[in-house]
Amino acid sequence: MLGPVILAASRSDRMRRLVSAAPVTKQVVDRFIPGETVDEILPVIEELAGNGLELTMDVVGEDITTPEQATAARDAYLELIGRLGPLELGARAEMSVKLSMFGQALPGGHELALANVRPVVEAAAAIGTTVTLDAEDHTTLDSMFAIHDELRGDFPQTGCVIQAYLFRTQEDARRLAANGSRVRLVKGAYKEPAEVAHQHKHEIDKAYVRILRTLMEGEGYPMIGSHDPRLISITQELARTAGRKPDEYEFQMLYGIRGEEHLRLAAEGHRMRVYTAYGTDWYGYFMRRLAEKPANLRFFLRSMVSKG
Ligand SMILES: Cc1cc2nc3c(=O)[nH]c(=O)nc-3n(C[C@H](O)[C@H](O)[C@H](O)COP(=O)(O)OP(=O)(O)OC[C@H]3O[C@@H](n4cnc5c(N)ncnc54)[C@H](O)[C@@H]3O)c2cc1C
Numbered sequence: 390m391l392g393p394v395i396l397a398a399s400r401s402d403r404m405r406r407l408v409s410a411a412p413v414t415k416q417v418v419d420r421f422i423p424g425e426t427v428d429e430i431l432p433v434i435e436e437l438a439g440n441g442l443e444l445t446m447d448v449v450g451e452d453i454t455t456p457e458q459a460t461a462a463r464d465a466y467l468e469l470i471g472r473l474g475p476l477e478l479g480a481r482a483e484m485s486v487k488l489s490m491f492g493q494a495l496p497g498g499h500e501l502a503l504a505n506v507r508p509v510v511e512a513a514a515a516i517g518t519t520v521t522l523d524a525e526d527h528t529t530l531d532s533m534f535a536i537h538d539e540l541r542g543d544f545p546q547t548g549c550v551i552q553a554y555l556f557r558t559q560e561d562a563r564r565l566a567a568n569g570s571r572v573r574l575v576k577g578a579y580k581e582p583a584e585v586a587h588q589h590k591h592e593i594d595k596a597y598v599r600i601l602r603t604l605m606e607g608e609g610y611p612m613i614g615s616h617d618p619r620l621i622s623i624t625q626e627l628a629r630t631a632g633r634k635p636d637e638y639e640f641q642m643l644y645g646i647r648g649e650e651h652l653r654l655a656a657e658g659h660r661m662r663v664y665t666a667y668g669t670d671w672y673g674y675f676m677r678r679l680a681e682k683p684a685n686l687r688f689f690l691r692s693m694v695s696k697g
Pocket of ligand 1: 646681682
């Protein structure tokens, strides 16, 4: 029951101010967002890569309100890519972007987001890597998929994310699997109404497996974005059945969640990519991590009380 309440709070400015100003927040946030600047995040990237892990980098921020903020978001990614180049990680460190941060919700937002994301995709390609478009709430997805199609015209490796909780996703998966896309499948992290999305965990898990099968049997490159042990082993089974080799799909997990499992899967010879978020505008990302696991919220509240 707590999850939806926290997700509603993730959209509240009053809560944003309260949570951001709380004295203990930073130390809890660090578990999920291990840096605020490029200088702070580069050693983290080098350490993860040194441990045999791959990365997808997220400069946190979303729901911006001015075109200038969208330009700043683009520039933040360009700065990161510029600093990643000399590390020569190539496709081992890719980017994840939220189109809302590139201006998608502003007037003329579809064109604005496309104009801002394209230079990021070009810069990523120039250092041998790629970009994946994150999935946000369901109202943004038609625009996201259209931008994905457009970018794939020049950069076929551009990826996108689909969310198992949405009823539409099976159909999206069929289309993306048929056109050879790189696709990350996740359960879904936003508060969605019952008209468009499954509301119960067991229904979402069942949908995840059905969609996963479609991706595994298709022509694309499946990226399994989940920490769920059951789904990890079902993935391995489905990959075997579909005759996919370990480099023909990959696992992805979030920084700060089940770190031992990241290392175990990499040691077993799987491609394991860690979604690593950094930056100062961490509120929305952090609140979704609290909503996914109420124990995180209890820990957060306990630390506030004990410090208080
Ligand atoms: C790489 C990656 C990228 C993602 N990108 C998107 C996106 O673009 N759009 C989107 O809507 N969602 C995205 N998500 C979030 C996703 O939708 C889920 O909300 C999240 O992954 C939790 O679901 P789960 O599959 O891990 O399963 P769950 O059943 O939620 O979790 C399984 C187990 O994982 C652990 N776990 C899961 N979450 C947490 C947490 N926050 N804190 C501590 N332990 C936890 C727990 O042990 C839990 O029992 C992404 C997730 C990943 C891994």
